[in-house]
Amino acid sequence: MIWELLISYFVVNLTIMVYVFSYKRCINKKIEIKPYKIVVTMILTAIVMFNNLYNSEISKTIICYLSIMVACKVWMNRPLKETIYYSVVLSIISLMIELISSRIMAIGFAGYLQINKDFVAKTALTIVMGTLLYFTIAINIIRQLIVKLEEFVRKNFRYDVVFILLLILSNIILTHYNLNYGNNLLYVLSVIVVLIVAILLYFLLLSNFNKEKLEIKNKYLSESVKNYEIIADDYSELKHNLNADFMAIRSVANEKAKKVIDEKFKKYNKSYDWTVHVGKIPKGIQGIIYIKLYEIKNQKINVEINSEISKNITEKITAKNYALLCDILDVTLNNAIEAAANSKEKALYINMMENNQNLNIQILNTFENVIDLEKIGHRHYSTKQRKSGIGLNYINKINNREIKIKKEIINDVFIISISLPIK
């Protein structure tokens, strides 16, 4: 019994040190031997050994992992992220080696459980695994691959990814220890289930992470927009008041002074070859409209956007309607921009309003074209240069009980009115 304990202690210690040396080999750094490191390693070895003897399978795996990680950190004294990465990668490689080597060894035994019961076989397997791990790392291609991957992970380090990897690893090991090794199908199935759960968990965490990131970005953006709006309002008010003051002075001025004032008015009220007046666009569709503004600017279309919708549009309508609204706006704005660009007056007006029941958006644009009123909205009929005929046809399909879309032409102005119910 005492011999078995001593051998076990030696084997566990050897295994831990194999991990440390494999880590050292990967990062190509020297190991400084210090008494405290030896003491920590001995304590960790004892913990792992007694844990292996007396604890349940779940705690065995977790404690084994943590011990290897702590040993790597203590011996190499490298940044935590790097240590976590290498411990995880080495554990995965070790697991693969274990799977293969135990499979080979199991040929001589009834199964994996038999190996676990046989002290000599189990010890031999552990030593073989340790040796194989070290020599696997010694293979240049594998080592370089791990190091390159480490660079990538370091740059894009994500705790949630590490957590997921650890989860997969611990589950695979647990499955490996707890299931009859002879039942391959069950083993593979359980691994697949674990992988699916892990992937789902990963995307869940990822979406939460992205949401937080977006919220922070949006916060800064909306603060900037708010500041810009305040400045624009102040400027507008100031300009208006100055003009009014000028007018007041003009009304009491003599003819000569009137002429001077009129000249000054003309000088400070600049004229542009195109105008953009963008009011407070509600959140939720700001992105779509701002993207279109680039095209509008390029085409020198005079645009005016007026909104009386307060707060975030996404909070007012259902998620399904919001998605449809984005599609409709994309199609109608593309059409409106192209039509306005080809007209003489190049004008586009967007008006957004709300009442207790509905949210109404109107897009009005000038146009100059040949329009077949019987074919408009039919598939493959288009008045545009880049013909597809899909846009208005798609909008026709959306036109349903909830979302009402009305198309109208008043002289040379094309009007699309969209009405959505407020939830």
Place this chain on the structure above:
Amino acid sequence: MTKIVVLEDEKKDQGLIQKTLDPFYFKYGESLSIKYYNKCTTDLIKEIEDLSERKIYILDICLNGKITGVDVAKKIREIDWDSEIIFLTNHTSYEHKVYSSIFKIFRFIEKFDNMEERLGECIALILNKECDKGMFKYKNTQMNISIYMKDILYILRDKDERKLIIKTTNNIFKINKTLENVLIDLDARFKRVHRSCIVNTERVIKYEWAKGYFILDNNEKVPYLSKKYKGEVV
């Protein structure tokens, strides 16, 4: 009967407008009425909704309060595309290009640039021209369309597509209707000049009966003129 509706909140400017409009009031007598508002009230809304009279709106863009002259113009255009709208502004008219095109604004007058004189000219222009309220309306399952009759140049029958082609100043519309049915919806200025063509006689500058074409005020030559219909036009 014509009504001029003025919306101006500044007393001083309202005085200037009144000074400009008074001569017209004396000239046209009872056939012209003028009403002044200094803000958007329910009375003004009722005024807008009443479509029994021809109206000329003079709207100051910047008003005290939330509602601007532009909002009032939008309200007008929701139901009335026939009235004329004149905007008074403290800024340059370039800043309102969009409204001018979309909402058919007759003129923007900068208050700082000879407002009285320019306003007087505008009013004279509007009052001197005949009120032309006519609109051609067409509706199908896809959309509604309303075109000012004064903007329609001519209407042709396309034999191949079996459709009518309505040619306006800026656009061409194709509809499923017969010339006979369309003629019922149009007013007296529209005459049939060919078995495949109806023309807006007010837009024609020359008929060449012998050569079989007519020339429009945009210099377009249309080869659809038949002597058979001369009696209808002349």
